[in-house]
Amino acid sequence: MSGNTATHEVTPTARTAATRGRAPFSQSRAARELGLKRSEFDLAVHLGHIRTRPAEAGGGRHVDRAEVERLRGQEGFPEMLRQRVATVGTREGSAIMEVAAARFTRLARLGLLVPVTFHLNRYRAVVWRYLADELVEFAADAKNAPLLNRPLPETLRSQLDTGLDLRPRNWRGRHLGFLLRQAADPWEGAGVVASLLDPVQISEIVTDPYERSHLSRFRPPPPVHGAPGSPAAHLTERITTAQEPDEIDLLRRDLARAVREARAHRPAPRPASRHPDPHPGQDPHRQPGAHPHSVRHRRPPAPRHCDRPRPSENPRPSENPRRSHGLLSRLLRRAT
Structure with missing residues (x-):
């Protein structure tokens, strides 16, 4: 199926000398340059018919001018490009395959026809659309003839009876x-x-x-x-x-x-800490350069001794040196 076509990136070496250094097109501008509707352009990108590359400054994808010129230079442009992305609904698809619309819907519900896009009509009904080229290819395959021209096998009919819808x-x-x-x-x-x-x-x-x-x-x-x-x-x-x-x-x-x-x-980003610790896991009392296991706990400083005597250490009145000296003088005077 053409839906499996890979999308290739455009490298700088693939650009021509005439377009090197010129700004690439946005996707909307590229669609206009190629004469495509935006829905057709997006489908062409998905199918790999138009090569895109990430924008250098972010914000989506761009199309190199060389890629636009390559597509313009292809034989049958732009009809061939439009044909590759042409989509049809049930009525047009059944006409391409030459089957009734009811059989076309059954084949799609069974997963034999894979839709490429969808939209809702004004009645909010889902309208599935299919690549016209894929329907032509399916109808041309001889192995699919019994699905188109004969009654469906019982196994497939029983799946439809259960309400199967793989679309x-x-x-x-x-x-x-x-x-x-x-x-x-x-x-x-x-x-x-x-x-x-x-x-x-x-x-x-x-x-x-x-x-x-x-x-x-x-x-x-x-x-x-x-x-x-x-x-x-x-x-x-x-x-x-x-x-x-x-x-x-x-x-x-x-x-x-x-x-x-x-x-x-690449790990997902996380918010930075408001107050980062310059030395995580380090003891705040550790001296610079000291090994963490060599840090000793300091003892609280010993109280300083005061030279002034405490109230309880004052001498008793009888031991007052000035009073003792006066009593001795009186005794000596009496002796003389």
């Missing part, structure tokens, strides 16, 4: 492949996988809040259909989010592996 799941798988081929960073690839899971599933896999916050920066936004919170937006969310248990389990394993790889490539 949303097949679209998610194809859309995931489109986005992964453009992911230029492991965190971006993890964000692509996370975009198909609901927030509860993501929080169970990525338990670190800083990693979840970093991962959310790389989650591509889902297709926009209707105002936020509207019935159309809820329907779009259901289509773009994994529903079946086995599909959820597969994506959970893929997300866990993708986050491990992204973490090994």
Whole structure:
């Protein structure tokens, strides 16, 4: 299928001398230069028909002027490029395959025809669209003739009777492949996988809040259909989010592996401490240059001795030297 075509990056060596050094085109400008609608341009990028590269200053992807000139120089431009990205709905698709519209829908519900895009009509009904080239290829394959011209096998009819409809799941798988081929960073690839899971599933896999916050920066936004919170937006969310248990389990394993790889490539940023310790783990009483195990606890300083006698150490009145000296003088005078 053409949906598996890889998207290649344009390196500086691939640019021609005439276009080297000239600013690349934005995607909107490149679409106008190629005569494509924006939806056609986006599909051409997803299918690998138009090569893009990350913008040097961030904020999306750009298209080198050399790439635009390469496409313009191809034979049959621009009709051939438009034909590669031409999509059809059920009515046009059934006409291409020469089958009834009801059989076309059954084949699509069984997963034999994979939609490439979708939109909601004014009645909020899902309108699936398919690559016209792929339908031509399917109808031309002799192995598919019984599916087109004969009654469907009983096994397939029983699956349809149970309500099987693989169109949303097949679209998610194809859309995931489109986005992964453009992911230029492991965190971006993890964000692509996370975009198909609901927030509860993501929080169970990525338990670190800083990693979840970093991962959310790389989650591509889902297709926009209707105002936020509207019935159309809820329907779009259901289509773009994994529903079946086995599909959820597969994506959970893929997300866990993708986050491990992204973490090994570059850890998620974390806020810096407001008051970082210049010497973490160091004893604040440790002397500079001293080994941590050689630090001794200081004893509190001994009280200083005061030369002034305490009140309890004053001499008794009988031991007063001045009073003793006066008594001795009186005795000597009496003796004489």
